[in-house]
Amino acid sequence: MGSSVPLGKSRIDEGVQFVKLSKALKWGSAVAVAVALTTACGTSSSNGGNTSNSSGSSAKKVEIFSWWTGAGEADGLQALIKLFQNQNPDIQVQNSAVAGGAGTNAKQVLATRMNANNPPDTFQVHAGAELMSWVDAGKMQPLNDLYQQEGWNDKFPKQLIDMVSKDGQIYGVPVDIHRGNVLWYNKKIFDQYHLTPPKTFDDFFKDADVLKAHGVTPLALGDKDTWEATMLWEDVLLGTIGADKYDQLWQGKLSFDDPGVKQSLETFKKMLQYVNSDHASLVWQDASQLVANGKAAMNVMGDWAKGYFTTDLHLKPNVDFGWVTTPGTDSDFMVISDTFGLPKGAPHQDGAIAFLKVLGSQAGQDAFNPLKGSIPARLDADTSKYDVYSQSAIADFKKDSLTPSLAHGSAANPGFLDAVNQAMQVFVSNGDINSFITQLKSAADQNPLS
Structure with a gap:
């Protein structure tokens, strides 16, 4: 969740290096931070990433940014990439996954890149407020035409589409559900x-x-x-x-x-x-x-x-x-849903759109989710591919009321969540309910909830 959160102890994938950023960094803030991201998961190549054809032209490629480096999720990502490459053999894939911190490190690296107008072609982000923080910052492109073209509007629950939408515009493609x-x-x-x-x-x-x-x-x-x-x-x-x-x-x-x-x-x-x-x-x-x-x-x-x-x-x-x-x-x-969108200024927009099509497809979701341990965001999953727990979760997902997670960035904006996590650390120690409520109100005043 994170999930979003890695399954099992996170393993630092070979070739991934990054500078550990200060916890005081506000997620999404425009702070200049020197980040060394030399290569991504897998075999490195001269262009600094894992590609489907390291000797091919870099004109047709896609950079995929995520924190899927743990057991299960890394396998799921590789299954997606394999499916994508089968369908798009002429597009190189740069897998820019960042390990550690249940996504915290990746989000900090992403914030630095986005605020420097150096976005990846597409990136992992939780549905809801976390995605909307980038939408509100004017950093994302709507995907309504893609949804219409791929026939997705009735393939995801309306409540879920609402979580990746604002003012009638859709900004994310959900790939999994936890x-x-x-x-x-x-x-x-x-x-x-x-x-x-x-x-x-x-x-x-x-x-x-x-x-x-x-x-x-x-x-x-x-x-x-x-x-x-x-x-x-x-x-x-x-x-x-x-x-x-x-x-x-x-x-x-x-x-x-x-x-x-x-x-x-x-x-x-x-x-x-x-x-x-x-x-x-x-x-x-x-x-x-x-x-x-x-x-x-x-x-x-x-x-x-x-x-x-x-x-x-x-x-x-x-x-x-x-x-x-x-x-x-x-x-x-x-x-808790991992989604991918299309940043403004994505250097390889055609590659990003091609990858989003795979993410939102039934084949893509059924290739990824059984390995990650999540269930698909689509309502037409092949349930035979999933274990007894996941089958029960799929059934509940279709009928239950969907509520967003605060802890995983869907219910409230990152600034509010950061303040809550800090207040929670104190509350667990001292149990002062009135003080915690006061801090919740202060966090909402400083980071208004919509």
């Missing part, structure tokens, strides 16, 4: 103590008390990167106030003083009493591994965790681990 509101649990532990996966917060705390009494950590958390705690809270928030109010909050139509927001923070604060004591030193994979190893019983994480369980840890769904939606969100789908 679900953010999933509670994963160790089936053997739940069977051992005769527990039922929680549907409500009361159910959660009843299970947690039983587990704690038997010396099992009820809820695994790894929030070293901060966004993990924000993600846990946004799921609690959705389960507390419901989808309509949740959407109103990010549209600036509901105050952070709303009693439901305070109630969600009270529940979240109580949940933190049941997490592992070393959570601040762990990342999300570590927390998932605690559940896999039976050292913890539950973990709330996006469904990239499924890919980690099955691909990295070789666990079997419905045998070693199970899943339910987070408490109170049974009919909601917290959607």
